[in-house]
Amino acid sequence: DAKTTQPNSMESNEEEPVHLPCNHSTISGTDYIHWYRQLPSQGPEYVIHGLTSNVNNRMASLAIAEDRKSSTLILHRATLRDAAVYYCILLDYGGSQGNLIFGKGTKLSVKP
């Protein structure tokens, strides 16, 4: 699986939008872009995933660059509950083992 690069940490104010970037310059044509987050003392939580087009769900939006070498997770209005470590992961849709490879992620802090 290709590697991803994320900032170690980011800060946001409550009720403001947050844009979490991820670089994946070696992404292959069959890699899906997944985002997970992990709150303190909990297991990772699926947030969103996409392949080529931008995606929206009730939790967040995923903006994928046209060349697919980068993506941005968008939280439209950050809440204190969104403080977590966010992981950007590539997963080959042709792969047969569903192996999520977690990096260090971005630790998001949300200030009241």
Next chain:
Amino acid sequence: ETGVTQTPRHLVMGMTNKKSLKCEQHLGHNAMYWYKQSAKKPLELMFVYSLEERVENNSVPSRFSPECPNSSHLFLHLHTLQPEDSALYLCASSQDLMGGGQPQHFGDGTRLSIL
């Protein structure tokens, strides 16, 4: 409610003990996973099961023994563990193994401490 339940949430055991971790999913998924999360290290995949058959074993020591009696339940049997095995053990499930477009659903883990 995550749909994936792990028990116990916390476990303290001596190096000579034998214990088991349990994972149960109510999502109708066919694939289940065990991960290990040590302090300050990324999540590490340990075992993968698909339709109750093990399909991946990432060079895990034999003191960890998985069991998948059916597609809803996954166990991790522990014996003669070492202090470095202290970690958060996470279970996850997904609809199937195939296809990178399938999200995994995680439990909240078992915090294991080896004395």
